[in-house]
Amino acid sequence: MLDLNLLLVLEALLQHQNVTAAAAHLGLTQSATSNALGRLRRHFDDPMFVSTYNGMLPTARTMEISESLSQALQLIRSMDAPRQVFDPCRSTRTFRFHLSDVGEVVFLPMLIRRLDELGASVKVETAQMTADEVGTRLESGEIDVAVGFLPALSKKLEHLTLFKEHYVCVMRKSHPLANAGKLTLKKFLGGAHVLIESMGSGHRIIERTLEQHGIPRGVALRVPHFMVVPMIVSESDRIVTVPSRVARVFSSVMDIRVQDLPIDIPSFDVSLYWHPRFGSDPGVLWLLSLMSELFSEPKGRPMQKANPLDAY
Numbered sequence: 197m198l199d200l201n202l203l204l205v206l207e208a209l210l211q212h213q214n215v216t217a218a219a220a221h222l223g224l225t226q227s228a229t230s231n232a233l234g235r236l237r238r239h240f241d242d243p244m245f246v247s248t249y250n251g252m253l254p255t256a257r258t259m260e261i262s263e264s265l266s267q268a269l270q271l272i273r274s275m276d277a278p279r280q281v282f283d284p285c286r287s288t289r290t291f292r293f294h295l296s297d298v299g300e301v302v303f304l305p306m307l308i309r310r311l312d313e314l315g316a317s318v319k320v321e322t323a324q325m326t327a328d329e330v331g332t333r334l335e336s337g338e339i340d341v342a343v344g345f346l347p348a349l350s351k352k353l354e355h356l357t358l359f360k361e362h363y364v365c366v367m368r369k370s371h372p373l374a375n376a377g378k379l380t381l382k383k384f385l386g387g388a389h390v391l392i393e394s395m396g397s398g399h400r401i402i403e404r405t406l407e408q409h410g411i412p413r414g415v416a417l418r419v420p421h422f423m424v425v426p427m428i429v430s431e432s433d434r435i436v437t438v439p440s441r442v443a444r445v446f447s448s449v450m451d452i453r454v455q456d457l458p459i460d461i462p463s464f465d466v467s468l469y470w471h472p473r474f475g476s477d478p479g480v481l482w483l484l485s486l487m488s489e490l491f492s493e494p495k496g497r498p499m500q501k502a503n504p505l506d507a508y
Contacts, residue, residue, distance in 0.1 A: 214252060290318070391403050429450070468491075
């Protein structure tokens, strides 16, 4: 294996064609530089340089390897260069997210508006998948980040808690329970519930809580997506338990009422997840910083590990 320091000596000798000048360039003694030249000669089994009236001229073998030498040293030096700052206005990179259907509604409008304000040329794609798929695709780099309530994800992933969320009850404004005063436990349990089984999320806690209070499985309408719910609720006597930010979105597009729950369902963290393999990627760091800026609560919880955004 050739010593990297010998390559630097070879580069200096090619440049100066003089041992003394090469030594001064490298900050070495003339003796050390001569010894390095001797090692180069033994390694390549070639004189490398020949003394002439015009100085030490490279042999044919030296000239043969000089181009590869330049490329190799350039690559090594680029590895040691300061990390490039990601410029979203110059990059055409596509950032890929795992988001549920309602996550798209909660996060994408603000994100896209901010990208437009910045004049960014980056692109955004979203996909929905199971928790196992999310972890695998974060690790492979097929997706850059996952956002949501995703308690089943591997603890090996890095995460940033954006905000703490809680559940509320949603119904149409003309629903009998909407005009019957405070929503009591008896009224709530007697309602016809819609349950949502969103792929990869942790919202099964709603169903478990309802079952603990004696609501049979047959009462609920089950749907795999959040976004169909406001249409169902606004046109029927069904009620649904959803996160408060989701309810806020629903109430902005449909004539529905949002009420506090009469039962205790634990609040939960909505977080941003990424794989540590890409924790130093300038583009990913920029994206994490932007998402944190847009969605973190002022008194958000600290990260599980040292915050990589500090390095951005």
